[in-house]
Amino acid sequence: MLGYTVRRILTMIPTLLAISFIIFVIIQLPPGDFLETEIAEMQAQGEAVDPEKIEYLRREYGLDKPFLEQYAVWVFGLVQGDLGFSFEHQLPVNEVIGDRLWLTFVVALATILFTYAVAFPIGIYSAVRQYSVGDYVLTFIGFLGLATPNFLLALVLLYFANLWFGTSIGGLMDPKYVDHPWTWSKVSSILEHLWIPVIVIGTSGTAAMIRRLRANLLDELQKQYVITARAKGLSPLKVLLKYPLRMAINPFIADIGNVLPQLISGAVLVSVVLSLETTGPMLVRALQSQDMYLAGSFLMFEASLVVIGVFISDLALAVLDPRIRLAGGATK
Template identity: 60%
Template sequence: MLRYIAWRILVMVPTLVLISMLVFAIIELPPGDYFESYIQELRVLGEQADLQEIIELKARYGFDDPLPLRYFNWVTGMLHGDFGYSFDYRMPVSDVVGDRLFLTILVSVLTIAFTWIVAFPIGLYSATHQYSWGDYGLTFLGLIGIAIPQFMIAIIMMYFGNIWFGISIGHLMDLEYLGQPMSWDKAVSIAEHIWIPVIIIGTGGTAAMIRRLRANLLDELRKQYVTTARAKGLSPAKVVVKYPLRMALNFFIADIGSLLPAIISGAEITAIVLSLETTGPMLIRALQAQDMYLAGSFLMFLAFLTVVGVLISDIALALLDPRIRLDGTRRG
């Protein structure tokens, strides 16, 4: 196991290097840069840009340097904790992300908890009561949850919230607390607002997880070892929980590789619709504006979380399921 972990960590280094090259190339691929887009945007608004300031910023951050040198400076800066400067927000990237990163992690962790808490009992019930009225009803609701996009659910809830209850759904806090330091009143406001985006974002994932858990558990319940356990007189609850449910959880563990980056990126489109103060809309804005340091730092962080998540899921799968061997050998 330790050999495998050490080898995977070594493989992560060239993987992240290749990803960093790809990210840098994608960001640099569109013609021009942030400053050209900024000048054009000001001209459309009928304003004039401070060309002297732009020339100084270009010189300071090496926009006139060759691309290989710019890539090298960007990567070495990140290794030293310098994620660059966000030209769109006029401040260092680490200061821009700040509160948004905390709120994104909070929303995503609560969404994952909501998804698992709801999906586990429903999926277990559907699998053990196959073709019952409850199974049909939950399956129907699950299909609706999968079919309707999250942003559409957000729009529907915003509409009916305004028409039926006269409330405005959106943001993660009252507007008076935006940009303010954390306080007790702000924390209470976040707690009052956060459950709506958690339910909206978690709906699709919950429905999909119910379907997958039901299918995996039904597959395990049809196997010979379950029939043998029943023949030995084990209680129905013990027959289901002891082995079939444990084996059906493999896909939950395998999803860790995608869950970790999802915690940071969040549901971008839904966050835009609901005007959430998370990192998703900021990432999209950075890509649109060619704010290379902000966008590049986000994408590299997501890549890092992905490779770490895949490693964690592989190790956890080997610990959960004795049929999985990390060294490629067969048991027995």
Template identity: 50%
Template sequence: MTIYLARRLVTMLLTLLALSVVVFVVIQLPPGDFITSYIARLSGSGETIDQAVIDTLRERYQMDAPILTQYWAWLKGMLHGEFGYSFEMKLPVAQIFSERIGISLAVELLAVVVMWAVAIPIGIYSAVRQYSLGDYFATVIGFFGLAVPNFLFALVLMYICYVWFGVTITGLFSPEYMNAKWSLDRFLDFVQHVWAPVLVIATAGTAQLVRVLRANLLDELNKPYVLTARAKGLEKRKVIMRYPVRVAMNPLVSTIGWVLPTVISSSFVTAIVLNLPTLSPILLRALLSQDMYLAGALILFMGVLTMIGTLISDLLLAWIDPRIRLGMVGAN
């Protein structure tokens, strides 16, 4: 296992280096750069353009240098913890991260917890009680969750809460706590607001996990090892939970690899509709304005989260499935 982990870590570092090259090239592909976009916006609004300021910005951030020089300066800065400066938001990228990453993690991880806590028991029930009334009900709700886009569900939920209950569910804080320091009152205010985005984000994921778990568990329930265990007189509930459920959980555990990067990438429109102070709208804004330092840092961070999530997923799969664990040992 130690050799396996060391090999994976080396592979992750090489993959991260290759990803940094791809990210930088993709950001440089659109014609022009932030400075040209900035000049176009000023010209469109009728404002005067100070050429000295433009020349200073180009020189400071080496925008006229060869692309390899720009890439090396960008990579070297990130290795030293300097992620650059966001031209659009006029703030250091590190400061934007520090202000929003905590909220993004809290919302997305809460959504993941809700997804798993709801999907696992429903998926097991639907498989064990196949074609029962509860199974049909879970199937209908699951198809509804998969079919309705998150942003549309958010709009409907906003309308219902406002018209029927007179409650506004946008944002994660009340106005008086928006820029306040963390305290018990601010935490309680956050809890009162966070349920709406968690519900919206978790709906589609829960429906998908229920369908996956139900299908895999149905496939396992009729296999010989389950029938043999039941024939030996073992209690049905213990047999199901100890053997087929563990095997059927494999596809769910493997999804952790893409769950972590959704801290940034998921629900762009939902975050905008609900006015959430997370990283999703920031990434969209950075890509549209060609804010290279902010966009590059966010995309690269998503890649890091994907690799970390994949590693965690592999380790969890080895823990719950001895066959995978034996394969890892054989690979050493």
């Protein structure tokens, strides 16, 4: 495993470098830069623009430097934890995003755990008890979850959370804790607010996962090795957990790389509705205003999550299913 882990980490480095270059090219693609957007806005409002001041700011922000030099400075700062300077907020990006990256990560992780914790038992039950009353009821609930728009569920849950539990509307914590140092009461406030976005974002993913797990497991349960294992007298639980379930969850493990960023970028609408202090709404604003380092940092964060997710899923697959496959993708 050590050799495999080292090889995988080494392939991540050029991948992340290539991604960072592409991101930097893309955020520079729109004509002009942040300052030109600012000048246009000021001129539209009838304000005078001092060309010398503009030149000074361009030098100050490093926008007059060649493209590759700007890129090199940005990338070297990234690996040292310096995300650059936000033109719009006139602050280092680290200070602008503050706890947003962490809170986004917490929401995403909690949502993944919620999705797995709910979907796995239900999916297994539905497959093992196919066409039972429980299977029909859970399938119906699953379809409801798939069909309900996230933002609608968010509004409904916000209303009832406030009505029944007195939870403040919107946000990931009580407003008095925003921009305050970390304390236990701030953490408990986050936990009190966290369940709403977790349920809202996780519901549709849970329903989809139940359906896929049920289908995968049904396929596996009908294979001959399962019949043989039963015939040899293995307990039903052991027969289920030892091989069919491991095979059935392979696609989910292979999917971890896509799940992490989808949860973050896919939850932008929910974040706006719930006023969550996550990265989504700020990324949209940064892209609109060409705040290149802020937007670049968010995009790099999401890209890193994809690469890390694929790395985790490859390691998990190596542990769970270290089989060789011959040409054609068939397991031999």
